[in-house]
Amino acid sequence: MRNFFKTGRSTVYAGTAAVATSHPLASLAALDMLRAGGNAVDAAITAVAVQAVADPHMTGIGGDCFALYTPKGAAAPIALNGSGKAPAAADVDWYIAQGMSEIPLDSPHAVTIPGAIAAWSLLLKDHGTRSLGDVLQPAIRLAEEGYRVQPRVARDWAQYAHRLQRDPVSVEIFLPGGAAPQQGDLHRQPKLAATLRKIAAGGRDAFYTGEMAQDAVDRLRELGGLHTLEDFASAEAEYVTPVTTKYRGYDVYECPPNGQGLGVLMMLNALEGYDLSPGALDEADRVHLFAEINKQVYHHRDHLFADPMHASVPVAELLSPEWAAQARANVDMAKAGTPSVWPKVAHTDTIYLCVVDKDGNAISFINSIFHQFGSCITPPRSGYLLHNRGAQFRLIKGHPNAIGPSKRPLHTIIPGMLMKDGRTVAPFGVMGGQYQTMGHVELLTNIIDRGMDVQQAMEAPRSFAYNGALELEPEYPPAMLDAMRARGHAAKWAADPLGGAQMIWIDHARGVLAAGSEPRKDGMALGY
Structure with missing residues (x-):
């Protein structure tokens, strides 16, 4: 409570x-x-x-x-x-x-x-x-x-x-x-x-x-x-076939490319190798870890995700235990790193x-x-x-996401669905352009790993490593900015609130729906 x-x-x-x-x-x-x-x-x-x-x-x-x-x-x-x-x-x-x-x-x-x-x-x-x-x-x-x-x-x-x-x-x-x-x-x-x-x-x-x-x-x-x-x-x-992975016993579903939902599953696969429960990591370590995994996921997204009718997206390889292990091996908890595309898959507002x-x-x-x-x-x-x-679209000949006749571009908008034991647990999503992959992961891990309720998970401060910078919401203490810069991140305070989440959690045992709505927006959850 x-x-x-x-x-x-x-x-x-x-x-x-x-x-x-x-x-x-x-x-x-x-x-x-x-x-x-x-x-x-x-x-x-x-x-x-x-x-x-x-x-x-x-x-x-x-x-x-x-x-x-x-x-x-x-x-x-x-x-x-x-x-x-x-x-x-x-x-x-x-x-x-x-x-x-x-x-x-x-x-x-x-x-x-x-x-x-x-x-x-x-x-x-x-x-x-x-x-x-x-x-x-x-x-x-x-x-x-x-x-x-x-x-x-x-x-x-x-x-x-x-x-x-x-x-x-x-x-x-x-x-x-x-x-x-x-x-x-x-x-x-x-x-x-x-x-x-x-x-x-x-x-x-x-x-x-x-x-x-x-x-x-x-x-x-x-x-x-x-x-x-x-x-x-x-x-x-x-209609398309969703992509999915397991995380801490839950089945997480996303729409396949040309959306970026595959990145959510990649990030969760990598993070499952860490203890994210309360007290296991201090907040600075947690922000740093998420940034390092996130950078790797987005780097692969920008090089490989595209319309599957016009490009071959290596979904199975990117969801493999080998990719997740490689992502974890690339993380140095003491300093920020530079992401690169895994050689096995390397390619020559809402x-x-x-x-x-x-x-x-x-x-x-x-x-x-x-x-x-x-x-x-x-x-x-x-x-x-x-x-x-x-x-x-990219204007680079041969790039998977190069513009082409009747081709769909890479999309940032991604709905999510959480299931367990063959039953729906929660429809969820986080609007916010490029942030959405990171937003899904922050929302889910706040609930599954940290024990927050739906609304608490949305109200927690957010961070986002993208395009060479690490944005922190100003709800973090000033020392967090210094801690991230000390590890080599180009950290800065976010100019705008990061994302906007909505979720409805279905408690089948109690027959209760728990709904939350993003405090950074105007909306609300309602039910009867």
Whole structure:
């Protein structure tokens, strides 16, 4: 039980169903759907549609999604890849010929075909009990009538408003009066409301064909993009086989590449060789150890993870005991090291939510437009932001993640599912761009190894070693920064809070759901 003399949130306990999202309106809409008889899939897509309106810098219908869904009694989750592909005309040689060395975040070339609507439609058709038109109604009302801007949304909106300035349609919609809305302001999106109504009436095809697709293609090609109506018409989500590993007796499931969930499993495999229980390591040793393992995992990710339809990703080798042993052997607890790719495999911004319903169906769901406000490009008649996930492609010939025709880029967004003895234990996830692999590991080890409850695990301070630096949240004492620098880390205080977690833990023995929601965001866990 938490210390009630300290500030913080309590874990939410429920006996029937629970939701956890990063926005209060999304949590409320999901709970309303559950109480009206909808299942976990219905509630999840209701919630994400609401966030597509009320959390516009994080997610939207112009983005991608992934999901892990475990129907009641299933021994393993179903994985859905709802990430979009590059245009069929995209070829790495063309971009190199244009003098590009990387794909700019705010260019049309960063826009892959949005996969969210295709994924929502497929998931509802196969596993929901409501139509796409039904689950979109709360989002339509909010877009039409307006919604109040929440504090964390307002903070991020103001911080990244400058990114919107290059697109006049984006400015008109998202900077009303020339400025970002403040917390508590009422914001309306009538163009998005009209677009959502068309999707509600016409389903998937209303988005990927006809006037809506034409609107997006016209705007992208006007800016120099290679997109065509055929690219949009051919968009589809697909079921894939999840990747998994065991950690301390639990089965951890992630979506396979082109996502980075494989990295979570690699890191857990390496960490299982250490005693992470309370008192086994001091906090400085723990932060250092996680940084050293994390750097190795991300180094392999950046060199090897890609669309498996276009590249060979050595999944079995990276999940092998040999890789985990090598990773541990590379760790010097006294000083920071430089990661390298294991020779055996060497190659020549987001919302997350989860729902458990009254029948025990559980869904782990993540939807994103990548960077804040995505590409910042808005189709003028449709009123939604297009994501910039294609910026994750590399412009290096022969690289597994090099851009190519109809190819999916490496994705950072990853839903997770925890199971044990063939039963679902917890849908979980941690939004936060590149941090997400590390976020999954910190969340799970806080609970499994350190004995924290769901909410305590989210409120613990976080660290993240990436791109040559080690970020520490300022909740750590000042001495931690000095300790990490003394070991050779380029340590610094994090400028922004690291990540945003949601989780629902299922206690089968007691018949209780324990739900937690990220304190670094505006959302909440609710249940009944």
